[in-house]
Amino acid sequence: MEFVLTQIMGFGGTFWALAIDPLTYIYLISSVFLGITFGALPGLTATLAVTILTGFFGNKIPLDYSLIALLGAYVGAIYGGSYPSILLNIPGTAASAATAMDGYPLAKSGRGGEALGLTTTASFIGTLIGTIALLVFVWVLLLLSKNIASPEKALLAMFGILLSGTLMSEDLVVKGWIAGLIGLAMAMAGLDPLLSEPRYTFGWSYMLSGFQVVPVLMGAFAVPQIIEGLRHLEIGKMADLNGRILPNLKTVRRYMPTIARSGVIGTGVGALPGVGEDVAGWVSYGVGKTVSKEGHKFGKGSLEGLLSSETANNACIGGALIPLLVLGIPGSPPAAALMGAFKINNIIPGPTIDPAIILRVVAIMVMASFTMFIMGLFTARVFMAILRIPQTVFLPIVMVLTTIGSFSVGGGINDLYLMLGVGFVAYFMNMLKFPIAPLVIGVILGGLFDETFRRSLLISGGDVFVFGSRPVAGILLMLNIALVMSQFPVIKRAFSRLRRKVL
Amino acid sequence: MHDDTTAEEIAVLRARDFWGALVLLALSAFFMWRTFDIPLWGANRAGVSTAAWYNSAALVPLGIFSALMLLSLVLLSIAIKAGGAKRALSSVGIGWDRAEALRFTTIGVILFFYVAGLVPRVDFIACSGLLITALIFGHHKGQPQRMILAAIAVALCGSYAMIRHLPQSQWGAADDDVVTLVIWAALTIWVLIQARGDRVLRIIPVLAIAAPLILVCAMAFGFRQNVPNRGGVIFSQIQYHYYVTLRPLWSS
Numbered sequence: 001m002e003f004v005l006t007q008i009m010g011f012g013g014t015f016w017a018l019a020i021d022p023l024t025y026i027y028l029i030s031s032v033f034l035g036i037t038f039g040a041l042p043g044l045t046a047t048l049a050v051t052i053l054t055g056f057f058g059n060k061i062p063l064d065y066s067l068i069a070l071l072g073a074y075v076g077a078i079y080g081g082s083y084p085s086i087l088l089n090i091p092g093t094a095a096s097a098a099t100a101m102d103g104y105p106l107a108k109s110g111r112g113g114e115a116l117g118l119t120t121t122a123s124f125i126g127t128l129i130g131t132i133a134l135l136v137f138v139w140v141l142l143l144l145s146k147n148i149a150s151p152e153k154a155l156l157a158m159f160g161i162l163l164s165g166t167l168m169s170e171d172l173v174v175k176g177w178i179a180g181l182i183g184l185a186m187a188m189a190g191l192d193p194l195l196s197e198p199r200y201t202f203g204w205s206y207m208l209s210g211f212q213v214v215p216v217l218m219g220a221f222a223v224p225q226i227i228e229g230l231r232h233l234e235i236g237k238m239a240d241l242n243g244r245i246l247p248n249l250k251t252v253r254r255y256m257p258t259i260a261r262s263g264v265i266g267t268g269v270g271a272l273p274g275v276g277e278d279v280a281g282w283v284s285y286g287v288g289k290t291v292s293k294e295g296h297k298f299g300k301g302s303l304e305g306l307l308s309s310e311t312a313n314n315a316c317i318g319g320a321l322i323p324l325l326v327l328g329i330p331g332s333p334p335a336a337a338l339m340g341a342f343k344i345n346n347i348i349p350g351p352t353i354d355p356a357i358i359l360r361v362v363a364i365m366v367m368a369s370f371t372m373f374i375m376g377l378f379t380a381r382v383f384m385a386i387l388r389i390p391q392t393v394f395l396p397i398v399m400v401l402t403t404i405g406s407f408s409v410g411g412g413i414n415d416l417y418l419m420l421g422v423g424f425v426a427y428f429m430n431m432l433k434f435p436i437a438p439l440v441i442g443v444i445l446g447g448l449f450d451e452t453f454r455r456s457l458l459i460s461g462g463d464v465f466v467f468g469s470r471p472v473a474g475i476l477l478m479l480n481i482a483l484v485m486s487q488f489p490v491i492k493r494a495f496s497r498l499r500r501k502v503l
Numbered sequence: 504m505h506d507d508t509t510a511e512e513i514a515v516l517r518a519r520d521f522w523g524a525l526v527l528l529a530l531s532a533f534f535m536w537r538t539f540d541i542p543l544w545g546a547n548r549a550g551v552s553t554a555a556w557y558n559s560a561a562l563v564p565l566g567i568f569s570a571l572m573l574l575s576l577v578l579l580s581i582a583i584k585a586g587g588a589k590r591a592l593s594s595v596g597i598g599w600d601r602a603e604a605l606r607f608t609t610i611g612v613i614l615f616f617y618v619a620g621l622v623p624r625v626d627f628i629a630c631s632g633l634l635i636t637a638l639i640f641g642h643h644k645g646q647p648q649r650m651i652l653a654a655i656a657v658a659l660c661g662s663y664a665m666i667r668h669l670p671q672s673q674w675g676a677a678d679d680d681v682v683t684l685v686i687w688a689a690l691t692i693w694v695l696i697q698a699r700g701d702r703v704l705r706i707i708p709v710l711a712i713a714a715p716l717i718l719v720c721a722m723a724f725g726f727r728q729n730v731p732n733r734g735g736v737i738f739s740q741i742q743y744h745y746y747v748t749l750r751p752l753w754s755s
Contacts, residue, residue, distance in 0.1 A: 408722055
């Protein structure tokens, strides 16, 4: 009880301090607006919104405002993806792909206003569910994480990369793992963290500090998006927005169990290292289809289907911040961009993080979700007008934004070369259906993995059994092995045989 | 029909995977070879004995590149089993699309010359204006002639800047700024001639001037951050008038 009271008091104090600062609202409103715009424009993603703003705000304004700008854009962009999903049948972000399944049929049948209103409400409640989970679980996990030492950290980093590779892969799982390994390999460049031995610098002094996170993020997420999006596309006919957008309270109350269930699923999926909002949306949609009485209507204009995906993708944000803040392992690709912002501000997320930062993150999330809710309900028509802008017009401007953002973070012109190189590689990887998220997670966690893996061996005098000698390390080792083994054809076949027998 | 398309797409993907796996194999072999330059079994550096194998800086990279090599072999075998090797030598097999190749090449050329040639050497507003004009004009309607013309315009400016002023000591020169401005103006006039009945083309000059101007000024004077090429012909004038003409108005 005392713990809960302390938490509420801490949160209240932080919330009040932010609420009485007028600058908070300037950053909040502009970043949520920008986020919704990024999400609403097909071709721009939530990750891109956070990445570009990291370049702009990451280390140029005080940390509080920088967090407001980045979290506001994150919350706004995940929600904004629902606009083109509902009105154009084109997901604005990957996170909203499941939303289009029911949103567009609803809009076509003249219920577009109702769909948008409920989506806004569900996204708002979803974000709050994720944020409450963040407030509660982050402290529980922080207490537990005091027992996490180098072997556990190394195994956790490995688990994050493997899990992200497994779940984010569209084609073969092996491609996700390869992408993760490429990211890890990139993180090896520069001076090694224990002995300062130069690795793969090829005589270029810039490489001594290794691959910088922001240019890698810009290259991995922005450049392929720009190359891919610069093509002639006729914007489809937008469904008419009939009916009022303000949601009917009775309907919201009726669907509350669905919203609550999807919020919990979204938070849970978000808490898995490296797994993003798109997976959360689809998992929740799949669960909803299985358990709902109107499951047969999913895909044909079901409000429950719409709410299942939209609540989960926004709830995923709070979930994704849990491993980021507790362990320094991003829970989703936009959280990886957020980690970049923490890094350039010299903040190391993990067990040693300043608890005040966690409370500030929670307070900002609550404020951002309220701002998103109000903007979504009262300025929807502005975002509908933005939807009509062709990709070929805004993507060149995004390229200029990316260039100046990447340049100003610190490394100057060399960062731009790195960004372009990573961008071309990421484009070809996209073309070959290699997921990019594990690569970025690999780059971010590579240093941590290298340092903690070798430190574990150093402390144990080269004894490899150190990775199984402690209970948490043992569990994590088993999880890593199980994850790899689960992809072996023999084991897959054995499992499917077992499932057939059981069912 | 849908299944046929998917099967065809997977077949194309496996042919591409075949080449992808070979590239990954070569890269992992190369980096593994480079890793052996890092002492693994302990070494003596300037009389100081470095660590044992388990603390070597080569340990983790060796593991990573070995795993990468292994997974590349797995991918190669999957691609070969799915018939990727047989299809890999024909353009149809790898799903070669001439229009797509042209689109990618022109964008690639524009981005390369913008980042490697223009941004370090030419005024940021001028080169970004040219980039915006070239990308929108070249790719808005998807016409190959426009794509090629746009790429040539940026490549001309970029290669002039790179050839004339390759070393960093010469990046401050102004002649490449003038060349870029002239070519940007010529391209803009051509765009406006072609713009009859096309609203998007008509707004290109406004976007091309306003977007980089606002961005660079916000970054330089709002956030007080470093911006590329402060000595560029346009930005140096803006900077001069900001500090000499405008700023004294409120700072005094």
